[in-house]
Amino acid sequence: MLTRQVDSSSSSLTDQLPSLPLIITSTTFISFGRDNFSHHWFSEATAPSSPSGRAAASSRPLPLLSQCRPFKQKETNLLAMATMESLIGLVNRIQRACTALGDYGGGDSALASLWDALPSVVVVGGQSSGKSSVLESIVGRDFLPRGSGIVTRRPLVLQLQKTEGGQEYAEFGHMPQRKFTDFSLVRQEIQDETDRITGKSKQISPIPIHLSIFSPTVVNLTLIDLPGLTKVAVEGQPESIVEDIEKMVRTYVDKPNSIILAISPANQDIATSDAIKLAKEVDPLGERTFGVLTKLDLMDKGTNALDVLEGRAYRLQHPWVGIVNRSQADIIKNTDMIYARRKEQEYFYTSTDYGHLASKMGSEYLAKLLSQHLESVIKAKIPGIISLINKGIEEMEAELDRLGRPIAVDDGAKLYTILELCRAFDKIFKEHLDGGRAGGDRIYGVFDNQLPAALKKLPFDKHLSLQNVKKIVSEADGYQPHLIAPEQGYRRLIERSLNYFRGPAEASVDAVHFVLKELVRKSIGETEELRRFPSLQSTLATAATQSLEKFREESKKTVVRLVDMESSYLTVDFFRKLPQEGGPTPTPIPGDRSADRRAVSADRRGVSVSADRGEEKGKYPSDPLGDRYGDAHFRRIGSNVLSYIGMVSETLRVTIPKAVVYCQVKEARQNLLHYFYIQIGRREGKELGELLDEDPTLMSKRQEIAKRLELYKAARDEIDAVAWVR
Secondary structure (H helix, E strand, O other), X not given: OOXXXXXXXXXXXXXXXXXXXXXXXXXXXXXXXOOOEEEOEEEOOOOOOOHHHHHHHHOOOOOOHHHEEEOOOOHHHHHHHHHHHHXXXXXXXXXXXXXXXXXXXXXXXXXXXXXXXXXXXXXXXXXXXXHHHHHHHHHOOOOOOOOOOOOOOOOEEEEEEEOOOOOOEEEEOOXXXXXXXXXXXXXXXXXXXHHHHHOOOOOOOOOOEEEEEEEOOOOOEEEEEOOOEOOOOOOXXXXXXXXXXXXHHHHHHOOOOEXXXXXXXXXXXXXXXXXHHHHHHHOOOOOOEEEEEXXXXXXXXXXXXXXXXXXXXXXXXXXXXXXXXXXXHHHHHOOOHHHHHHXXXXXXXXXXXXXXXXXXXXXXXXXXXXXXXXXXXXXXXXXXXXXXXXXXXXXXXXXXXXXXXXXXXXXXXXXXXXXXXXXXXXXXXXXXXXXXXXXXXXXHHHHHHHHHHHHHOOOHHHHOOHHHHHHHHHHHHOOOOOOOOOHHHHHHHHHHHHXXXXXXXXXXXXXXXXXXXXXXXXXXXXOHHHXXXXXXXXXXXXXXXXXXXXXXXXXXXXXXXXXXXXXXXXXXXXXXXXXXXXXXXXXXXXXXXXXXXXXXXXXXXXXEEEOOOOEEXXXXXXXXXXXXXXXXXXXXXXXXXXXXXHHHHHHHHHHHHHHHHHHHHHHHHHHOOHHXXXXXXXXXXXXXXXXXXXXXHHHXXXXXXXHHHHHHHHHHHHHHHOHHHO
């Protein structure tokens, strides 16, 4: 059994713990005080209650494990120990889940990185600084690939979990169902998994490998091993390898929640240490940095590293720890790790240079120191982590609401989803028509501006010119000229004039149709729920356009009927109120009151009737032959027709908008998707699914957010379950 004398200045046996095998730590009870952590061990044979007791203890070997009993502690301390261990395990589980989701920090995602918020110990050092040996010594197993050049080409997240006995084994995050009990296979799998991402080249990748080791001989701890810093690219490496490695390392050590384990070889000047140089840049006060000196046994004879270990050469907030790695001969011989640890402790206890520091040297002490510090950092960071998780949950739920929730797989749910999306579109379309959104006012602009302007531009001046009136009236009379008034000429002039109204009437229909189509397009674009379904958008636009086409055809038929109705039956009263054509006035019969009534009627029209002269006095002469076919006569016909057309124009200016609104706007508002609803109800499940096909990019984004949301909620629930957090 390894023995040593206890320093008389020691107040307890706490400082002697590192001299025992690591398995002793499995029964150590950790008390979490307000300022520090302490281990309480007492021997049944000798209690450190008096100086004599301590002296007696120093004269005998350290007690066997079976002779030691833990100091009785309060139940709350036991609970604190359990909760702390569960917190480290929780952080480990969250880190594994983050990696599975592609969140390993330093990314460009708009979502907050949970990985960056999780405390972890980041191992940093130059090539051949002894990083691998330190990690293997902490674990107590040979499991890391070895070789020349860059061996670690991907971050290795090493999660140590202490078990209550049983066989130790390892699990990889990418192979969760397989337990490795042969650690040589672990080494091979690390190499193979690295090659799967980077190939056989010397390239590096930021995607981490997760390795969990369950053992009764380890402490609860998470370490992240990174590629060794280098200064020169060797054969097979890109010229940018130096910058690439440093950039990767910085993404880890820059995080305020990372604990930097800076490893430097003792046989090199500390001023040239790549790890210390980088740690000083990102942590100038040394609050997050633990310094480790390796290869103390390889220093030149007569020299030592006390200036560094005692903090005089470069001071950190945390103590420096010296490590003696296995020699190359020990590695080749596959020397047992427990034996190597004992040799390491023996080196420090028997060293004239480092004997007074022996209790705070070695890989076992380093592991416990890091574990305790990691636990305290996790405890301090938990409120911030919970805040980040809650904020992330709110942001992701809001984003999922914007992107839309996943669609159910059954046909009924798909049909219901489609109908709900159609209702959302229809609501926005109606808002455009009714004035809740812009666009509906353009329809009124068609009636108030375009239609009156089109009516004014009709070529009635040409159609009712003197020459054209003569021509049409003469054609209507045929071989026998009209006797009193050219009624057939009037009708032909009016009918041909009314045909001109077809153009503005149909143009109004087309203008409103264009506005409605534009509102459909705009409404589809403004329906947030539809954005994720391009197929449904296209189908909906097609169905709405087809309905609008039907409404347009019906509207055109209606407005043309309005014009045709004006042609089919002329307003007789209008012509009865016009001045009578010149001609013989009947001689009034005495006592005939009807003659008097005709005279009064003629007088009201501005015509004077003379019974004895047989002529009209007033505006028009009575000689039918002198004026019946003169220019004034035809001008009067054209003027009368134009007056009638003006009356009809005013009527159509009012009735055409009514017909258009009734046949197009009202129908579009009430039945735009009527035919679509009939068709959609006949579709099978596969066809419904095709309508709900989404943009692959959008689907991928929603799935990523949904998985991350599930992770955040699970993490929040597990953290809330820890007793001391409450």
